[in-house]
Amino acid sequence: MDTIVMKFGGSSVADNDKLKIVAKKVIDMYDKGNNIVVILSAQGKTTDKLINEASQIIEENTKIDAEQMPNSEIFREMDMLLSSGEQISISKLSILLNKMGYKSISLTGWQAGILTDNVNQNAIIKNIDTTRILQELEKRKIVIIAGFQGYNENLDITTLGRGGSDTSAIAIAAALKAKECYIFSDVDGVYTTDPNKIPEAKKIPALSYNEMMEISSEGAKVLHNRCAEIGDKFKIPIITKSTFNNKAGTIITDIIEENTIKSIVKKDISRISVIGNGVIRNYDFIKNLLDIIQKNKLEMLEFNVSESKISVDFKGIVNDKILEEMHNIIIK
Ligand code: ASP
Ligand code: MG
Numbered sequence: 001m002d003t004i005v006m007k008f009g010g011s012s013v014a015d016n017d018k019l020k021i022v023a024k025k026v027i028d029m030y031d032k033g034n035n036i037v038v039i040l041s042a043q044g045k046t047t048d049k050l051i052n053e054a055s056q057i058i059e060e061n062t063k064i065d066a067e068q069m070p071n072s073e074i075f076r077e078m079d080m081l082l083s084s085g086e087q088i089s090i091s092k093l094s095i096l097l098n099k100m101g102y103k104s105i106s107l108t109g110w111q112a113g114i115l116t117d118n119v120n121q122n123a124i125i126k127n128i129d130t131t132r133i134l135q136e137l138e139k140r141k142i143v144i145i146a147g148f149q150g151y152n153e154n155l156d157i158t159t160l161g162r163g164g165s166d167t168s169a170i171a172i173a174a175a176l177k178a179k180e181c182y183i184f185s186d187v188d189g190v191y192t193t194d195p196n197k198i199p200e201a202k203k204i205p206a207l208s209y210n211e212m213m214e215i216s217s218e219g220a221k222v223l224h225n226r227c228a229e230i231g232d233k234f235k236i237p238i239i240t241k242s243t244f245n246n247k248a249g250t251i252i253t254d255i256i257e258e259n260t261i262k263s264i265v266k267k268d269i270s271r272i273s274v275i276g277n278g279v280i281r282n283y284d285f286i287k288n289l290l291d292i293i294q295k296n297k298l299e300m301l302e303f304n305v306s307e308s309k310i311s312v313d314f315k316g317i318v319n320d321k322i323l324e325e326m327h328n329i330i331i332k
């Protein structure tokens with residue numbers, strides 16, 4: 001029997017109606033005869049809301065000369081607080097699945113055996129003891145695990161950094177030797193550039209782990225930064241898809257070197273990166289890019305090239321109009 005990991009982001013579990021859509025997708029995959037492990041984020045903007053509430057307490061109660069709680073202890077309490085968001089979504093989905101006639105069980109990070117280092121708010125997973133997960137799968141239960149959280153050697157709760165549920169999902173997929181790891185969200189894949197800024201952006205059907213890592217490291221918020229890296233290390237295919245339609249998503253896997261340019265990412269206001277295996281040998285593209293730079297009288301501060309990425313830091317702001325011009329040469 002294959003094991004499939006399915007991760008759903010915050011907007012996919014935002015309310016009861018959306019949870020029903022998620023439940024149906026999970027049941028569909030389970031009924032095909034797979035072992036199913038589901039990883040969830042907190043519902044909607046829960047994590048932001050909790051952070052804001054805690055910040056208010058901190059700001060309103062800071063006495064200058066009183067002895068303050070050290071930052072490390074505040075971080076510990078923040079993890080205790082923020083991890084509660086995911087406990088709400090996993091328990092709700094499990095209640096729903098049980099009511100729909102499917103055996104399921106929700107597990108927190110520590111119940112699922114996710115051991116991390118001691119860095120509160122930005123922990124790294126060290127090991128996953130899969131005993132409990134396997135026991136539950138053995139009973140044919142759908143196992144629903146809280147994303148974003150683990151525990152450390154002191155038995156304190158830790159979190160993996162904002163957006164960390166993607167990393168929880170791929171790490172659990174690796175530990176279980178899953179066949180594939182789905183990342184469901186409200187977008188249906190990875191795009192050639194940010195579709196919110198450039199309407200002509202196109203969905204990329206397939207990316208290599210390496211290209212995805214470069215895209216994440218340039219600040220595109222598609223996948224948590226360590227997700228593709230772990231996928232690569234353990235060779236687990238990652239499939240990003242929409243929860244709300246059945247369109248093909250983007251598959252991130254080992255693809256044999258090819259010379260197409262995949263994506264252009266703007267980081268901050270003045271750094272542009274172009275990603276694609278072999279980009280460095282695509283002389284036509286490089287020439288076109290330099291033409292646009294010259295035409296727009298952009299001043300380059302730094303130009304970095306590697307096998308799969310060209311990054312340019314400019315002096316001043318690169319506006320979306322210029323980004324669009326550059327994007328046009330990669331999609332044509
Ligand atoms: N709930 C956490 C966050 O909002 C983790 C996640 O969504 O992946 O950052
Ligand atoms: Mg997220």
